[in-house]
Amino acid sequence: MVVSSAPGKVYLFGEHAVVYGEPAVPCAIERRAQVTAEERDDDRIRVRAEDLSLDGFTVEYGSASDAAPDVDVAESLVEAGMGYVDAAVEQARDAADAPEAGFDITVESEIPLGGGLGSSAAVAVAGIDAGARELGVELSTEEIAERAYRAELAVQDGEASRADTFCSATGGAVRVEGDDCRAIEAPALPLVIGFDGGAGDTGELVAGVRALREEYDFAADTVSGIGDLVRRGERALADGDLEELGRLMDFNHGLLEALGVSSRSLDNMVWAARDADALGAKLTGAGGGGCIVALDPSDGTETALKFTPGCEDAFRAELDTEGVRVEDR
Ligand code: MEV
Numbered sequence: 239m240v241v242s243s244a245p246g247k248v249y250l251f252g253e254h255a256v257v258y259g260e261p262a263v264p265c266a267i268e269r270r271a272q273v274t275a276e277e278r279d280d281d282r283i284r285v286r287a288e289d290l291s292l293d294g295f296t297v298e299y300g301s302a303s304d305a306a307p308d309v310d311v312a313e314s315l316v317e318a319g320m321g322y323v324d325a326a327v328e329q330a331r332d333a334a335d336a337p338e339a340g341f342d343i344t345v346e347s348e349i350p351l352g353g354g355l356g357s358s359a360a361v362a363v364a365g366i367d368a369g370a371r372e373l374g375v376e377l378s379t380e381e382i383a384e385r386a387y388r389a390e391l392a393v394q395d396g397e398a399s400r401a402d403t404f405c406s407a408t409g410g411a412v413r414v415e416g417d418d419c420r421a422i423e424a425p426a427l428p429l430v431i432g433f434d435g436g437a438g439d440t441g442e443l444v445a446g447v448r449a450l451r452e453e454y455d456f457a458a459d460t461v462s463g464i465g466d467l468v469r470r471g472e473r474a475l476a477d478g479d480l481e482e483l484g485r486l487m488d489f490n491h492g493l494l495e496a497l498g499v500s501s502r503s504l505d506n507m508v509w510a511a512r513d514a515d516a517l518g519a520k521l522t523g524a525g526g527g528g529c530i531v532a533l534d535p536s537d538g539t540e541t542a543l544k545f546t547p548g549c550e551d552a553f554r555a556e557l558d559t560e561g562v563r564v565e566d567r
Pocket of ligand 1: 252253254255256257354356397398399400401402440444523524
């Protein structure tokens with residue numbers, strides 16, 4: 239039995255635009271998904287999910303031809319959680335050249351599913367590491383990131399950047415531009431997260447931005463404007479200029495809002511943070527619902543978010559410098 243974990247992340251800048259080759263800067267945070275993989279003596283997969291921000295469930299299946307899992311939660315949520323586990327298992331089998339390997343998998347996650355904190359990437363990264371190790375193969379961090387990216391591509395119909403999976407595999411702050419992924423230095427960041435209890439459909443939101451970008455030149459300009467903003471953000475990060483970082487986060491939220499990926503609850507939380515004198519605030523991840531990230535060294539934003547209608551949870555998040563790792567059990 240092997241237990242691996244990988245961190246979630248927030249986007250300081252650049253989600254959505256990164257899908258079109260613009261740079262993005264995600265940062266890993268100290269909230270992890272943990273995957274336990276135990277090889278079975280048949281070719282079946284049994285998955286137990288503990289906290290994917292929905293009621294726990296267990297499903298067992300043997301092959302794609304098996305009937306849909308008989309479980310007691312909304313099928314779309316099961317599919318969302320299962321898709322990434324399934325794709326991770328495929329990658330682990332492929333890495334170990336063991337296409338028939340069966341597993342008992344347990345997923346325990348502190349990261350809300352679909353909430354913009356990279357839950358699916360963390361599950362894919364930890365799942366590939368645990369599954370491959372259980373089959374006797376130790377993959378490099380780069381290979382785990384590459385395989386997790388392929389797993390996301392498979393689940394998201396070919397619409398994914400390397401940002402979430404690379405960041406979760408390596409930890410820390412990273413810069414991603416197309417295939418170029420690298421670690422970058424970041425100062426201590428006073429990050430505060432607000433979560434509305436909801437989730438967006440990444441595939442649908444990415445497709446929506448694609449459609450706008452194809453229809454309107456000014457939407458395409460908005461996407462490349464986000465790229466310009468990220469380049470400025472990188473400089474602010476290197477200079478440790480938190481005030482400029484905050485201003486750029488506010489701007490980035492406005493551009494994402496224009497691209498149709500915000501929501502009333504995300505906007506409410508962003509405004510609550512601004513009213514509480516946060517240095518800046520923006521949605522993080524695909525949007526549509528889920529989380530915002532604010533920059534605030536004081537307690538103001540966290541307190542304000544706790545009293546904001548529609549905000550279900552507010553917490554401080556530390557940068558996690560450690561990526562995928564094996565856990566002792
Ligand atoms: C989702 O967490 C981030 C998006 O940019 C999609 C991606 O990069 O794969 C919306």
